[in-house]
Amino acid sequence: MDESRADPAAERQRLRRLRAFTRHEWVVACFSALLLAVAMIWLLPPYAQWVMSAGSIPVRVANPARTIIGDGGDPSGQAWLIAWNGHAVRHGLGGLWNTNAFYPETYGLAFTDSLLGYAPAGLFGSGPDDAILRYNILFVLAFALAYLGGYALVRQLGANRIGAAVAGAVFAFAPWRYGHDGHLNILSTGGIALAVAMLARGHGWSLTQGYRPRRVRPGWALAGWLVAAWQITLGFGIGLPFAYLLAAACLAAVAGWLLTGRPALDRRLILADVAGGLAFAAVTGYLAQIYLRVRELHPETPRSWEYVALFSPTWRGLLAGPRPSLPWGAWHEPARAAMGNAPNEKVLLCGFALYALAAAGLFASIWTVRQRVLLGAGIVVGVLLALGTNGPLYRYLFLYLPGFDGTRTPGRLILWPTLLLGVLAAGLITHLSRRAAAVTGREHARLAARVVTVPLLIVVLFEGMPELDHVALPAAPAALAAAPAPLIVLPSDEGIDLNIALWSTAGFPTMVNGAASISTPDHQAIRDLMQTFPSAPSLDRLRGLGIRSVVVIRDRVLGTPFEAVLRAPPTPGVTRRDIGPDILYTLD
Structure with missing residues (x-):
């Protein structure tokens, strides 16, 4: 009798726990990131094209096991890289850097960004067909992680959920990113935002509340360092500026601690930072010495200033979208043609909706005036750096920071202004939500906030929708x-x-x-x-x-x-x- 009464109660308790788990913000955020990435990259564009063409373009959803995203060139090479990394792991890593290609050259894996962090995916499957499917899955997951990272970071800074969703959408689906539809190494940016979010959470810091010692979480800090180390293993194309910014943030934190009278710090946090920082430094140093070895063997590797100039955008690139952008690709074809060679490296459009939201966010926001000024200044500096030889600042990176003379594409630095623009936009969205709730009263506060802000999220997502090619590759002879x-x-x-x-x-x-x-x-x-x-x-x-x-x-x-x-x-x-x-x- 007692058991029959206890079982229904226990079952109800399990159901309550299950509902609580599935409704938890981070479970919802992870699921939403994955669902949104699949929809935006694979499912929705064919239907959007059908609607925009008034039905003249038939709906065709590509087969991820038979086609590869992009032009079939660079994506083929990157699919091979991931497969090779998995193959090397299975065989003991002894020949990791000396790939089966480029014979008799050595260190062939370091002739480009290695994508080493994706090696676990390469453990599954074999042959070209599995390599294509694996690449397509990772391509979608890269966008999902970028969205989740942007969301987590801006949420940690103090924005509400819709504001964080806008920032995540911006970070993952900004139009300029589709100019790199063949460069998974450049699109894999989620670890950057996620690592910074974890580090901020671990140190109990946000924009809205500053440093809160009681909110310190050493485990999150350690996790942030480890995610940052993983991000570096994907390549220095995006990872190099990230490594320098982390180093600069550490120096700024130490300086701030000294200037504020050296307040007491949680010992566990210090241990987490030391352990995590050493792990990050070890991974970065190991990879750096491999690439330096390649530079020693091949002195032609560094790029000349004149060569970088061929790939440097102008300010007009901020207003031009890449060909695979569904809203802007066809309209901006004349603008891209005027850019000359490699227009995909010169289109910097972060989104006109984002520009408008960020501009409004300078005047109405939950961030303080000082924070908004700093965010605006960061955006200006980031844009000037992204202009490469056409701006006044990039030359200092090229001349004085090791590694920057090995890259030809300064336009990729637009990643950082994009993130800051998203933070400004999130501040505005959160402010609008609060104002709408205050005007309508407590009973309808949530509905009013959504009515005001969700349409803005939808606009940002529509502007970030791609029109990607899905190429069927020839079979091996x-x-x-x-x-x-x-x-x-x-x-x-x-x-x-x-x-x-x-x-x-x-x-x-x-x-x-x-x-x-x-x-x-x-x-x-x-x-x-x-x-x-x-x-x-x-x-x-x-x-x-x-x-x-x-x-x-x-x-x-x-x-x-x-x-x-x-x-x-x-x-x-x-x-x-x-x-x-x-x-x-x-x-x-």
Whole structure:
């Protein structure tokens, strides 16, 4: 009798706990981030295009297992990177940096951002099809984490939920980000905002209430440092400025502590900061010495100031969206054409709705006037840095901060003004919510706040909707599977080598082919020489490298300098075999 009474009560208690868990803010935020990313990146754009075209464009939702997001070039190479990292982890990490590509070069993984932090994903699946699906999943998750990171940071600073949602939407779906639809390393920014949010929470600090010793949480501080270290493992393209800003924040915190009379600090917090800071420094230092080694081996790696100028935006870039932006892509085509080469690196549009909200947030906000002035100043400084050679400040980074002379794309620094604009906008949204609640009274406060602010969130999200390409990649040639390694596939150039790298995920054969941010002179020299294959000099070079086979993709060499190989007569010491439409040459 007692058990029958206890069971219903226990069941009700479990249901209450379950409901409380599913309604918890952070559970809702995580679920919303994932759902929003899937909808914004994959599901909603086809329907939005159908509506905007009055039904003339049919609705086609791409298959994530058969197509890859982007143009099929850089995404193929990044899908290979993630697969290689997982392969290296499974085999003990001994050959991590010397990939199967770029043979006989060493440190091939460090020829670009390594995406090493995504290695756990590379443990699952094998071959090109799994690599494509894995890449598409991570692409969506990168946007989900960016939204969640922006939300968490601005919530910690003191904004309400809708304000934080606007900031998260801005940080994840700002139009300029789609100019990098082939650069997962640049889109993977969520760890930055999330780490700062964790560090702020761990130190009991917010914009609205300042430092609160009773709210110190050492565990959160340690977690923030570890997330920051993970972010660095994705690459220095975005991670380098983040590392310098963290160092500057630490110096500012120490200076503030000294100037305020050295107040007592929680010992557990000090231990967490020391342990986490050392972990972050160790990871950053390890990766830095790898890239410095590459620089020593290849002195041509640093970029010249004149080269950076070719990729530097002008202030007009702040008003131009990239081609994959659904609202602005077609409209802004003339503006992009006027930018010259690499317009995807020069479009800096953060969103016109965001500009309006942030501008209004300078005058009406929950942030203090002093905080708004500092946020505005930070935005101005960030924009001037993002202009590269067309601004007055970037030269100081280029000349005096190690690492900045290795990047050609200062426009990516627009990430930081975007985040600050989102903070300003969140301050306004929270202010409007409070005003609406105060005007309508307690009974209708929540409804009034949503009526005023949710439409602004919807506008921001619509402006951030993309029109991404979903490309079906060609299947690997059968001749590649039959070729003994080490091998080279012809033609070889910066474009097709990215596809070849993806094909190589079926077994990771050692090969000469490879494409990345840098192309070494020796690597290019092999490509140039192979245009004469099977000439005597090309065979001598291949045998000297220990190359055992050459795969010729017939339809890809047509119209290229490699086409002469199709008319080559039989060559002593070389066995030719036609496999399907392609050719396999085996060196005896």
